[in-house]
Amino acid sequence: MKLNGFRKKSPWILHYNTGSCNGCDVEILACLGPKYDLERFGILNRGNPKQSDILLVTGPVTKRTRDRLIRLYMEMPEPKVVVAIGACACSGGVFRGMYNVGNGVNNFIPVDVYVPGCAARPESIIDGVVKALEILEKKKKDMELPHRCKELKRESSRRKLLAECTRRYHEGR
Numbered sequence: 672m673k674l675n676g677f678r679k680k681s682p683w684i685l686h687y688n689t690g691s692c693n694g695c696d697v698e699i700l701a702c703l704g705p706k707y708d709l710e711r712f713g714i715l716n717r718g719n720p721k722q723s724d725i726l727l728v729t730g731p732v733t734k735r736t737r738d739r740l741i742r743l744y745m746e747m748p749e750p751k752v753v754v755a756i757g758a759c760a761c762s763g764g765v766f767r768g769m770y771n772v773g774n775g776v777n778n779f780i781p782v783d784v785y786v787p788g789c790a791a792r793p794e795s796i797i798d799g800v801v802k803a804l805e806i807l808e809k810k811k812k813d814m815e816l817p818h819r820c821k822e823l824k825r826e827s828s829r830r831k832l833l834a835e836c837t838r839r840y841h842e843g844r
C-alpha cells in the first residue's frame with residue numbers, strides 16, 4: 672500500500688494521439704514546458720503504459736489507432752484514469768461522422784474526465800489533470816475497501832476468540 676502513496680504524490684502520465692491534428696498535443700506539451708510546468712506537482716510524462724496512472728488521449732480515434740488505444744488502456748495497472756482532451760477526443764469534433772473515425776474515446780474505453788476545446792487550453796488541461804488525480808484517489812480508496820473490511824473482520828474475530836478464551840480461563844474450563 673506504500674506504493675499507492677507514491678502514486679498519489681507522483682502520478683505518471685501516458686499521452687496518446689489517436690489521430691488528432693496535433694493542436695491539442697502541442698497544448699499538452701505546453702503544460703509540461705517551463706511556462707505551466709505540470710512537473711512541479713510531481714506529474715511526469717512517461718511512455719510506459721505499465722507504469723502510468725493517467726492516460727491523456729487526443730484525437731477522434733481513427734480506425735488505425737483504436738486497437739492500440741484499447742491495448743494501452745488494458746496494459747495500464749488499476750486504478751487508472753482516462754482524460755479525453757479536446758473536442759475530437761470528447762466527441763469526434765470537426766472529424767465527427769467521417770468514415771474513418773470512431774467519434775470520441777468513450778466509444779472504445781471508459782473516459783473519466785472530458786476537457787473540451789479546439790484546441791483545449793493549457794489551463795483546462797491542468798484542471799482536467801487535477802480532477803483526474805481526485806478520481807484516481809477515489810478509485811484507489813474503493814479498491815482498498817474490500818481489503819480493509821477483511822482486515823477488520825479478521826481483527827474482530829481474533830478479539831472475539833481472545834474474549835472467549837479469557838472467559839473459559841476464568842471459568843476454569
Ligand code: SF4
Nearest residue numbers: 691694757758759789
Ligand atoms: S480538438 Fe481541435 S485542436 Fe484538438 S485535435 Fe481536434 S481539431 Fe485538433
